[in-house]
Amino acid sequence: MGRHSCCLKQKIRKGLWSPEEDEKLYDHIIRCGVGCWSSVPKLAGIFSSSLLLKIFFHVLQTPPYNSDTFLLSGLERCGKSCRLRWINYLRPDLKRGNFSQQEEDTIIRLHEIMGNRWSQIASQLPGRTDNEIKNYWNSCLKKKLRQRGIDPSSHKPLSEIAAQEEGTRTHCSNTGAAFEQLQLHPVFDTFPLIEIQTCLDSVETNVSIYGQFHQTFEPVGQDECLVNSELCDHGSALDNIGHEDSSINSSNWNCNIGSEMKSVFGDEDLNWVSQSKVETPAHMQMNEEKTHEHKFNHWQEKNTYPIPVRSLSHDLSETCFSVSRDALESEFNVDFC
DNA sequence: AATAGCCCCAACCGCGCTTCT
DNA sequence: GAGAAGCGCGGTTGGGGCTAT
DSSP: OOHHHHHHHSSSOSSSOHHHHHHHHHHHHHHHOOGGGGGGGHHHHTTTTHHHHHHHHHHHTSSSSSSHHHHOOSSEEEEHHHHHHHIIOTTTOOSSSOOHHHHHHHHHHHHHHHHHHHHHHHTTTOOOOOOHHHIIIIIIIIHHHHHTTTTTTTSHHHHHHHHHHHHHHHHHHHHHHHHHHHTTTOOOOOOOOEEOOOOSHHHHHHHHHHHHHHHHHHHSGGTOOOOOOOOOOOHHHHHTEEEEESOOGGGGHHTTTTTHHHHOHHHHHHHHHHHHOOHHHHHHHHHHEEEOOOOHHHHHTTTOOOSHHHHHHHHHHHHHHTTTTHHHHHHHOOOOO
């Protein structure tokens, strides 16, 4: 499909987010929860704190603002950009600061298992985003691994890789003509392959696969993991683990193996996994105080801009939402999801 | 102090998949 | 069933900060 249709429209801002845009988006998500990103740009500005105050006075028919100031434009961003900004920066459960040694080890271990499936790796690291982990991997961890003599793509010792390449070269010199004829190129697959026995029984499948998963990935010698003769796609195997819900895709497999992973990564981390998937207005409301404090501190740390720790909109929300949906739709020329 | 080069990371882009009409 | 719309993911880019010269 390519580019989002909303991105083709005019007046779409790009680049860094301003404090005002952040506030609009943040207020909107806190109030309405996550969902229907395409409508967020329109609604976000409309439900910002300042406008809610205006609506309040409007409802009371004591408008201290004239009709021109009543109208406030929404975010001039595409929904996709809003989603990204929320996930990578504004989300209240985000952890800031350097990666701990434990996190670093977890990333390396998971990368060995999953390859570049950053979102899945991120789901095992509380408060970290896929983007953050991806950046950290590319900027730091790759180097660290190379310094330790480990190839970051295969997680094998560099000496072994070099030996393999030497062997490949020798082999290629013999079979190069055949490769050339078939237009084939030896490609290194960054996603490791494992052997997982398939069971017919659906319940046993989980148990069996978990067992093999552990057997294969328990921290034994690195070289022992990838030396099986009959191989299947590891991604498919992980998808199978989540077979209880046939609609589930590969990005959700961690939900079903959560209990198993707990034993590997610890309770605390895995609890977050289930919690972090739930983002409703109610949940957001519960975290509201903490969130504002968190953001405020962060913005102070960054020496950027102050956001009121408790904005006026919080006290007016009920009043504001007593305004009829139709009235708001026609007033602001928007459609609610 | 000026500047060139490097590095990090926020944000964008394009694609695949799912859901909706 | 087909096409459109929307979402999520991984790869890539470019701007800003830091460091070396």
